[in-house]
Amino acid sequence: MDHHPDLDMLGRTELFQGVSADALRVIHESATRRQVVAGEVVFRQGDPADALYIVAFGRLRASQTTADGQQVIIRYIGPGEVAGYATLSRGEAHPGTVAAVDDSRLLGWTRAAITQLMERHPVVAMNAVAMLGARYHEMQVRLRELSTEKVERRIAHTLLRLAERAGRRSKLGIEIAFPLTRQDLAEMSGTTLHTVSRTLSGWENTGIVDCGRRRVVLCKPQALVAIAEEAA
Amino acid sequence: MDHHPDLDMLGRTELFQGVSADALRVIHESATRRQVVAGEVVFRQGDPADALYIVAFGRLRASQTTADGQQVIIRYIGPGEVAGYATLSRGEAHPGTVAAVDDSRLLGWTRAAITQLMERHPVVAMNAVAMLGARYHEMQVRLRELSTEKVERRIAHTLLRLAERAGRRSKLGIEIAFPLTRQDLAEMSGTTLHTVSRTLSGWENTGIVDCGRRRVVLCKPQALVAIAEEAA
């Protein structure tokens, strides 16, 4: 028998890297599998946090919604990354909604299972600490950007972060590897879709980006870096 | 010998709650003590993250500074709370600067010590996960506020959060229990000290707050909640 291809994948995830092959097999067997299609909701803000998922394939989006319906995108979740961190950390409810932006395949564990795994395998707990520390740090950076930078710089930073985490080399430059509307960029940058549209149009005129419907390509990343870092 | 009063304190901190009394004693003995006076820096942004502190007494402030010198206040750190989380989570450098806002007494551990503690005592690792999850969640909420709310609501939220975490009942209402300038409030709310000043003046006229030099008292907290939650 059976070296399931998921085992390699699991061994390289942020949560399970460094776990022994034997333990990985047990972990894998205790997982539930779930397929979601683009647009499908994995869990909703306020749902009880009783499961945690790892993306095996595809991409999810975590967002928070305000009482009056405005959205903020917290992050995109790609292969090997965790959705539903509240399940790790004593949170009772999911703080945000997670939905698929592409057809995706997930592995899931119950709260009881994941708690037991952390207790039994210190490396898993350490990985969880490292992961949450990294996310906390990323949020600090975004908070600082949102507090101190003007819109154009924020949009530049947003695009550069997306390219970093989900960029794909293409003919014209680095392409963001999943569908992304102006509204999405606005919800990541703390502005409106109008301002994003105007800004991208400006950049398109100078050849910095090339974009279309739900698609953005960074043609001159270093020009974007210059905008993101500029003193003003 | 010796039931050191710090032991009780340690057993109630976010990081060491639930640890056995024996283990607590060992943990306590491996700590270094440090006194800081108001204004003193504990560590600076960019310093190697080789130590973690717990506040035994007093209060610290964690902030991030931009290349051009603007500051953002990440959080205030009160008794029982952790400063220097990067030491837990594989961060190489402290992502922000931590300084004392009141004279404070700290207990510190090296990175090696804290890593060993997490490996040896699963409950410590679980506490670390819970703590970082809570902080990550708090940042998500702040990011959402900063993205979607107008200044007045943000300042109201900021004050309510401060009151929640460091409020002290006084004759006039709930007083924020440490010195707090308009500039500080601005750096927490993502605005300027001028706007904070104007907003507080307005609230003072309607009796919602009472404030002076480095001091704020919430006289009508529910009025502030109304402002923070209002539809507009």
Add this chain to the structure above:
DNA sequence: CGGACTTTTGAAGTAATTCAAGGGGAGTGG
């Protein structure tokens, strides 16, 4: 080819910043 999204662009409006100046409080040192 119809219909639903998504995107663009102009024009008007405004919330908040920036610029500027002055007014207090608290501590210090004479």
Add this chain to the structure above:
DNA sequence: CCACTCCCCTTGAATTACTTCAAAAGTCCG
């Protein structure tokens, strides 16, 4: 105890970056 000085705070006026409002043009899909 008073005066000096350093912060901190306040308030007005001008400016502006961005949003909001409005309309139309693309683009994709069934």
